[in-house]
Amino acid sequence: MSSILIVTDAWHPQINGVVRSLERTAEELEEIGIRVEFLSPQAFKTLPCPTYPEIRLSLTHRGIVGRKIEEFGCEHLHIATEGPLGILAASVARKTGRPFTTSYHTRFPEYVSARLPIPLSWSYSWLRKFHNSASGCMVATRSLEQDLRDRGFQNLMRWSRGVDEQLFRPYEGSVLPADLPRPVFMYVGRVAIEKNIKAFLDLKLNGSKVVVGGGPQLEALRREYPDTHFTGSKVGEDLARHYSDADVFMFPSLTDTFGNVMLEALACGVPVAAYPVMGPLDVIGDTGAGVLSENLQEAAEAALDIPRDHCRMIAMNYTWAASARQFLDNCIAARDIYNGTLARAKAAE
Incomplete structure (x- = not known):
């Protein structure tokens, strides 16, 4: 395979794990001679997504996407x-008989239900139909794969993530205000309701709380938690x-579904405190690089005792080169699945 087109609704100016994963995968694939192109909202007129203006919704139709x-x-x-x-591209692929893969980055039904009174079963029914129409659906972790398989998703393929160990590493010196009391408990990521940031900000922790990132909930949280230090987005x-x-x-x-930010924190030598749910269970698990507990405060306090060099050692198990190779192998396998399906259909005629 020499060239891949990635269709994505998530793209700049968004700063999130999906965009970073796609960019780094493309960079690594190009290093081994695979041409990677992107079809993103930057190619079309767009409208801001209701309740989430940072996300741009493309204004186009199937004919243009197909061309x-x-x-x-x-x-x-x-x-x-x-x-x-993504919806239009899948429609084009089905109509023209083109094999394609998808990836499941976001627990979309849960995100929708956090904003609108839409039953999870309705959203999962639509997503199952969308992803099952592909020759393969890539997922980041074992727990997500099992969850989707239990919901009737098919042709699931593992596609893990990586971390840039040269960029994300321990640094000398402080970038935070000198008067922030230690220890510092930090959240990095989108500031949005589905990230459950209030569960962190409501904790009674000694020290300081820092939130790094932007998003639709940022200004509301600034007002509600004046003692928290909000830095805005950083890159x-x-x-x-x-x-x-x-x-x-x-x-x-x-x-x-994963949490790239956990790998970035670990690579910088910072232990993780999280709930024992999908994502943390896969990345942290029993590695000793973090503490998982239903009591997030206990997890945060216990994580202070974890050696920073151990955290970085765990992060080094994840590389973008290995992630990209896994992605490429999935694309090749999906084409084999598609060709095998066609052969069986012709034989049955």
């Missing part, structure tokens, strides 16, 4: 998201230095 897919001339089609572009080395300045990384989410 763009043909123009790229890539050997394999991967649909990364279930938004407007690159500035982001890595903020991680490194923390004593414990807080991951209060109950709905993430």
Whole structure:
């Protein structure tokens, strides 16, 4: 396989795990000679997503998406998201008989139910139909794979994640205000209701709480928690230095499928405190690089005793090169599955 087109509704200016994962995967694939192209909202007129204006919804139709897919001339089609572009691209692929893969990055039904009174069963029914129409659906962890299989999802393939160990590493010096009391408990990521950040901010912890990131809930939380230090969004080395300045990384989410930010924190030598749910169970588990507990305060306090060098050692088990190779192998396997399905259908005629 020499070329891949990735269709994604999640793209710049968004700063999240999906965008970072796709970018790093593409970089690693190009290093081994695979041409990777992206079809994203940047190619179309867009509207802001209701309640989440940072997400741009593409204004287009199937004919235009189909023409763009043909123009790229890539050997394999991967649909990364279930938004407007992903839906149209899947429709084009089914109509033209083109094999494609999808990936399940976000527990979309749980995110929707946090905002609207829509039953989980309705959302999962639609998602199951969408992903099962592909030759393969890539998932990041064993627990997510089992959860989706129990819900009737098929052709599931593992696609783990990586971390840039050169960028995310322990740094000398502090970037946080000098008068912030220690220890520092830090959250990094989108500031949105589905991230369950209030569960962290409501804790009675000695020291300081820091929130790094932007999102639709940012201003409301600033007003509600004036004693918390909100930095806004950070990128690159500035982001890595903020991680490194923390004593414990807080991951209060109950709905993430993986949590790239946990790997970034660990690579900076920062232990993790989280609930024992999908994502933390897979990344932290029994590694000793964090504490998982239904009592998040106890987890945060216990994590202070974890050696920082052990955290970085655990993070080094994840590389983007291995992640990209896994992604490529899945694309190749999906084409074999598609061709085998076609052969059996012809034989049955």
